Amino acid sequence: MLILSLDSTAVVGSVALCRDDTPLAVFTVKNGNTHSETLLPMVEAVLNTTNTSVADIDLFACAVGPGSFTGVRIGVATVKGLAFGREKPCAAVSTLEALAENLVPFEGIICPVMNARRGQVYNALFHVENGVLTRLVPDRALSIAELERELAARGEPFALCGDGVDVTTAGFQTLVPSAVSPLLADQSAVSVAKCALRAYQNGEAVSDAALSPVYLRLPQAERERLERNNETKE
Amino acid sequence: MLRELYQTKSTQETEALGAALAARMQESDLPRYIALYGDLGVGKTAFVRGFASVIAPESTVRSPTFALVHEHRGKELDLFHFDMYRITGEDDLYSIGYDDYLTRNGICLVEWSENIPFALPDAYLRVTIEKCDADHPDLRAICIEEVAAC
Numbered sequence: 001m002l003i004l005s006l007d008s009t010a011v012v013g014s015v016a017l018c019r020d021d022t023p024l025a026v027f028t029v030k031n032g033n034t035h036s037e038t039l040l041p042m043v044e045a046v047l048n049t050t051n052t053s054v055a056d057i058d059l060f061a062c063a064v065g066p067g068s069f070t071g072v073r074i075g076v077a078t079v080k081g082l083a084f085g086r087e088k089p090c091a092a093v094s095t096l097e098a099l100a101e102n103l104v105p106f107e108g109i110i111c112p113v114m115n116a117r118r119g120q121v122y123n124a125l126f127h128v129e130n131g132v133l134t135r136l137v138p139d140r141a142l143s144i145a146e147l148e149r150e151l152a153a154r155g156e157p158f159a160l161c162g163d164g165v166d167v168t169t170a171g172f173q174t175l176v177p178s179a180v181s182p183l184l185a186d187q188s189a190v191s192v193a194k195c196a197l198r199a200y201q202n203g204e205a206v207s208d209a210a211l212s213p214v215y216l217r218l219p220q221a222e223r224e225r226l227e228r229n230n231e232t233k234e
Numbered sequence: 235m236l237r238e239l240y241q242t243k244s245t246q247e248t249e250a251l252g253a254a255l256a257a258r259m260q261e262s263d264l265p266r267y268i269a270l271y272g273d274l275g276v277g278k279t280a281f282v283r284g285f286a287s288v289i290a291p292e293s294t295v296r297s298p299t300f301a302l303v304h305e306h307r308g309k310e311l312d313l314f315h316f317d318m319y320r321i322t323g324e325d326d327l328y329s330i331g332y333d334d335y336l337t338r339n340g341i342c343l344v345e346w347s348e349n350i351p352f353a354l355p356d357a358y359l360r361v362t363i364e365k366c367d368a369d370h371p372d373l374r375a376i377c378i379e380e381v382a383a384c
Contacts (some may be wrong), residue, residue: 011337031336070331117333118324118353215328229351 001058001200002080004195005193006043008035008075009067009095010114010163015042020197023190025050030186035074043082054082057147059205061196063095063187065214066122066139067114072213080208089205091196092212096139099162100126101191102184104133108157111177113164118143118172121164122216123147125154133195141216144171150173161185236264236359236380244372248277248363251376252284255361259341260288265357265380266311266340269347272363277374278345281363282315289313289341297345302330312340318349327353356383 003018013035014028027042047053049063062079065072083090099112107126114122120143127137132223145167151158152175160168165185199205242248258264268285270278283295286306287300290313292305298317306313316337321327327350335342338356347354366375 068331069328070332071336 001197002056003059003061003193003196004043004046004054005061005093005189005196006038006039006075006078007063007095007098007187007189007192008078009063009065009071009203010187012163012187013039014187014189014192015039015044015046016193017046017052018157018190018193019199025078026188026190028186028188031191034070037204039074041077043078045081055086056085057082059087059089059196059200060208061091061093061192062211063098063192064092064093064212066116066141066216067095069215072215076211076213080211082191083208084212086208087207088198089215090208090211091205092201092214093192093195093199094124094139094178095187096122096162097126097135097193098123098195099187100124100133101194102161102188103159103180104128105131106159106178106180108159108178109136109151109154111147111151111158111160112162113147113160113168115164115167118218119143119145121147121168124165125150125158132198139214139216144168145170148172148175162187235382236269238378240376240378242277242374242376243299243370244282248280248374248376249287250285252281252286253288253340254284255359255378256288259312263367265355265359266381267342267355267358268344268361269337269354269358270343270345270361270363270383271347273365276363276365278363279383281341281361281376283344286313303335308340312338314338314340314342316342317342318344318346318348321349324353350369355383357381 006015012030019025026044060079060083062075085093096112100110103110110126116122124139126132157178159180248375286295289308290308298304304315350359360379362377364375367373
């Protein structure tokens with residue numbers, strides 16, 4: 001099965017063509033939030049280099065969030081456009097699950113973190129069981145302090161990945177993450193493809209029309225900040 | 235830290251002050267985020283118009299009250315002109331891609347910053363425009379000051 005996958009949910013933009021689990025071509029840039037200008041030329045380069053046409057693709061996959069509002073929309077819209085009218089399945093992949101996939105087979109808790117600004121991260125927690133990623137909590141936005149409390153309570157070694165690694169490591173008071181290669185910290189469309197294949201095999205693929213962005217917003221942060229601002233005014 | 239007070243007597247003078255600040259910003263390491271404070275009709279957009287005439291001379295500046303943010307392609311730096319008048323919280327900010335703009339190579343000019351005190355960057359320029367003389371309705375007191383988190 002030929003899978004075209006992409007991730008544009010943060011500063012990294014990544015496009016991959018995989019045959020099942022095997023990457024055939026990967027194109028990743030980390031050059032600022034310019035996905036609206038770079039993503040489609042990257043798709044074109046990946047397809048041309050491998051002598052593949054869009055019609056050959058069996059499964060379209062996309063990291064659908066959480067992440068940057070514009071980045072998420074660009075990725076989802078691009079996949080919708082490529083798949084439109086082709087009756088081919090699409091897989092909506094959590095950005096966090098794909099990030100966690102980078103670190104398989106880490107023994108312990110895999111803890112992807114994306115910088116959601118103002119002391120918050122987008123996060124989920126995963127285990128690896130028999131080589132397969134297993135989700136422990138749903139995708140959420142939470143403060144770095146809350147994340148540290150939760151990881152401390154679980155009491156297991158953990159590894160971080162994602163663009164929030166630095167802000168999270170700096171924000172933790174006592175916990176120290178396990179060392180992993182920084183090469184694995186960034187979004188990779190190959191990981192998106194792996195998650196997409198799993199979703200497809202589990203019958204979770206959708207039509208291009210049903211592919212939707214997932215925005216995790218910060219109602220709690222908003223509430224807390226409004227309270228804090230009111231206090232300072234008083 | 236920068237702190238300067240000016241008086242302008244007309245819209246044209248307010249624009250010229252905006253243009254002068256833009257020229258200085260190109261040649262210095264002043265924060266590339268300007269939070270604008272001031273009542274309706276006091277001249278915030280005029281200040282931005284002058285500022286844009288230097289950074290993005292091809293562009294036409296209008297108040298972004300409806301669109302929330304206007305992007306102007308500049309010669310070297312892009313200019314992002316926000317109006318936070320209708321923004322009430324994090325969810326609204328997220329859905330205009332606010333944080334994405336902060337990571338781009340550009341200058342943010344933000345009208346109605348009063349509405350987003352929780353989301354201002356660590357360092358920015360605060361520009362306050364006020365009417366200052368009831369007998370001279372065109373007179374404005376304009377304060378430009380640098381703000382940085384301790």
